[in-house]
Amino acid sequence: MEIDLKTDSRKVKPGDTFIAIRNVNRDGHDYIPQAIKNGATKVIVEEGNYDVETIVVEDTRAYLKDYLYKHYYPYFKDMKLIGVTGTNGKTTIGYMMYQMMTMLDIPCAYMGTIGFYYCGNFIKMVNTTPDVDVLYEYFIKAKDAGCKVLVMEVSSHALAKDRIYGLEFDEVAFTNLTQDHLDFHKTLENYANAKQLLFKKTRGKKIAVINGDDPHALHFELEGNQNLLISDQKGDVLIQNIEFSHLGTTFTFKYQEKEYQTHIQMVGRYNVYNYLTAMLLIHELGYEINTILALNTKLKAPKGRMELIVCGTNGIFVDYAHTPDATLNVLESAQEFKKGKIITIIGCGGDRDTTKRPIMGEIACKHSDHVIITDDNPRTEDPQKIINDILKGVSGDYEVINDRHLAIAKGMSLLKENDILMILGKGHEDYQIIGTEKIHFSDQEEVEKYIREHTHD
Numbered sequence: 513m514e515i516d517l518k519t520d521s522r523k524v525k526p527g528d529t530f531i532a533i534r535n536v537n538r539d540g541h542d543y544i545p546q547a548i549k550n551g552a553t554k555v556i557v558e559e560g561n562y563d564v565e566t567i568v569v570e571d572t573r574a575y576l577k578d579y580l581y582k583h584y585y586p587y588f589k590d591m592k593l594i595g596v597t598g599t600n601g602k603t604t605i606g607y608m609m610y611q612m613m614t615m616l617d618i619p620c621a622y623m624g625t626i627g628f629y630y631c632g633n634f635i636k637m638v639n640t641t642p643d644v645d646v647l648y649e650y651f652i653k654a655k656d657a658g659c660k661v662l663v664m665e666v667s668s669h670a671l672a673k674d675r676i677y678g679l680e681f682d683e684v685a686f687t688n689l690t691q692d693h694l695d696f697h698k699t700l701e702n703y704a705n706a707k708q709l710l711f712k713k714t715r716g717k718k719i720a721v722i723n724g725d726d727p728h729a730l731h732f733e734l735e736g737n738q739n740l741l742i743s744d745q746k747g748d749v750l751i752q753n754i755e756f757s758h759l760g761t762t763f764t765f766k767y768q769e770k771e772y773q774t775h776i777q778m779v780g781r782y783n784v785y786n787y788l789t790a791m792l793l794i795h796e797l798g799y800e801i802n803t804i805l806a807l808n809t810k811l812k813a814p815k816g817r818m819e820l821i822v823c824g825t826n827g828i829f830v831d832y833a834h835t836p837d838a839t840l841n842v843l844e845s846a847q848e849f850k851k852g853k854i855i856t857i858i859g860c861g862g863d864r865d866t867t868k869r870p871i872m873g874e875i876a877c878k879h880s881d882h883v884i885i886t887d888d889n890p891r892t893e894d895p896q897k898i899i900n901d902i903l904k905g906v907s908g909d910y911e912v913i914n915d916r917h918l919a920i921a922k923g924m925s926l927l928k929e930n931d932i933l934m935i936l937g938k939g940h941e942d943y944q945i946i947g948t949e950k951i952h953f954s955d956q957e958e959v960e961k962y963i964r965e966h967t968h969d
């Protein structure tokens with residue numbers, strides 16, 4: 513099934529109707545001539561007169577949302593819908609669930625930062641949660657492919673901008689709330705309020721899985737008794753013992769008077785919470801806990817989440833930590849199993865929350881033996897200005913190497929026996945955004961290239 517309203521002039525074919533949407537930087541009205549050139553025979557706009565049939569409405573975005581909901585929601589409404597929100601952990605949980613459900617033979621889809629996976633197909637995505645037009649288009653694809661369950665990351669931007677218009681969730685989850693995106697939300701309170709909106713969009717039996725140890729947990733509970741809290745203190749799922757290594761984590765937990773022990777091939781205390789969230793959401797779909805635990809030997813973290821590259825006695829971890837809390841978490845995890853020194857490479861994105869920069873610099877220095885500060889998607893900001901913001905928080909042993917390629921080479925060259933290199937911020941990203949240009953760049957490839965060039969047999 514195909515949506516018969518086009519929002520993107522580049523996708524318009526002869527006979528199509530184009531609707532002009534105003535977004536943050538760009539305005540669809542500017543692309544009406546291109547849409548008409550590509551064959552649009554009708555345009556829906558907020559203003560202006562054109563050579564084709566023109567319908568003027570007050571708010572094209574409202575018109576679009578209503579149109580999509582009325583015409584397409586009924587088509588995919590019966591797919592079970594699971595939404596995960598929180599500052600960190602959404603991708604890890606969503607992608608773990610996609611793997612688990614696939615192993616359980618459930619036709620399913622995952623939509624989030626690392627793309628749209630549906631019944632074995634894959635589409636790259638621009639946003640973590642796409643705008644309503646793309647979202648409905650992809651939900652239709654999932655339904656066409658036979659998906660029965662769809663798990664999606666729901667970003668705070670999406671909630672604030674109503675990108676998920678009309679959706680109702682059977683299960684929701686909350687991971688944690690810490691600082692990020694203050695450029696957009698202005699205050700942590702607004703940010704929390706945006707995230708809470710997800711919990712107001714539930715239907716049916718309504719299950720909520722919540723990280724009970726997050727200070728904001730209470731605000732995310734559903735009314736009634738459908739909440740499952742995960743905690744190492746007091747919760748429905750009680751985490752008891754955790755053992756760390758650089759290859760994985762072994763832990764025990766108690767649920768409904770039964771005790772379970774398991775091992776996951778993911779490092780870090782926070783991944784125990786991520787895992788249990790994914791496991792419970794699937795358990796609530798009607799699968800036995802032991803059946804789900806049996807899948808763990810094949811379960812992997814998403815690309816760029818504490819992704820380990822081994823080089824002799826050195827462990828090089830590529831991780832997507834781009835918030836203060838994530839930076840702290842991954843460095844504390846490395847402290848748990850380190851045998852030598854920790855060298856950290858870190859930067860901060862441009863056109864994003866500026867107040868997190870000095871905090872990330874401070875945390876990196878506090879929990880590493882040496883820090884290299886470098887570029888991470890400067891976008892339209894002056895890269896040196898971003899680095900200067902980070903420098904406001906640093907102390908101790910650090911250096912600045914602006915070019916990320918050189919920063920990684922320097923980090924690699926500093927490694928002595930048993931040292932760990934933490935390369936933070938980009939994770940799965942295979943680009944560097946400089947100005948408005950996207951240039952190919954991959955932390956993993958840079959490391960592998962360095963190893964190739966410096967290993968002689």
Ligand SMILES: CC(=O)N[C@H]1[C@@H](OP(=O)(O)OP(=O)(O)OC[C@H]2O[C@@H](n3ccc(=O)[nH]c3=O)[C@H](O)[C@@H]2O)O[C@H](CO)[C@@H](O)[C@@H]1O[C@H](C)C(=O)N[C@@H](C)C(=O)N[C@H](CCC(=O)O)C(=O)O
Nearest residue numbers: 519520521533535536537538540543639640641643667669
């Ligand atoms: C700065 C910002 O928020 N930009 C968002 C904005 O883009 P934009 O203002 O350039 O507008 P656009 O949608 O590309 O263009 C406007 C209209 O013109 C049309 N158009 C455009 C070009 C053309 O040639 N022809 C044409 O018809 C488009 O189809 C659209 O209808 O609207 C787009 C559609 O919704 C978003 O994809 C885009 O997100 C950018 C890529 C972005 O980086 N956003 C970040 C801030 C974001 O949303 N992040 C969150 C959370 C991330 C996380 O923590 O995981 C996310 O969910 O991704």
Ligand SMILES: Nc1ncnc2c1ncn2[C@@H]1O[C@H](COP(=O)(O)OP(=O)(O)OP(=O)(O)O)[C@@H](O)[C@H]1O
Nearest residue numbers: 599600601602603604625782817831832833838841
């Ligand atoms: N539960 C967690 N608590 C704190 N930090 C976490 C947690 N899970 C992952 N992290 C850290 O946050 C980083 C991002 O994780 P992940 O991609 O799963 O989060 P996300 O919520 O999808 O992020 P984004 O909002 O950018 O899409 C990881 O690379 C890791 O450093």
Ligand SMILES: N[C@H](CCC[C@H](N)C(=O)O)C(=O)O
Nearest residue numbers: 834860861864888889937938
């Ligand atoms: N989805 C997040 C990712 C940030 C990753 C980091 N590499 C950066 O560019 O800041 C954002 O758009 O804010």
Ligand SMILES: [Mg+2]
Nearest residue numbers: 602603625640
């Ligand atoms: Mg994500």
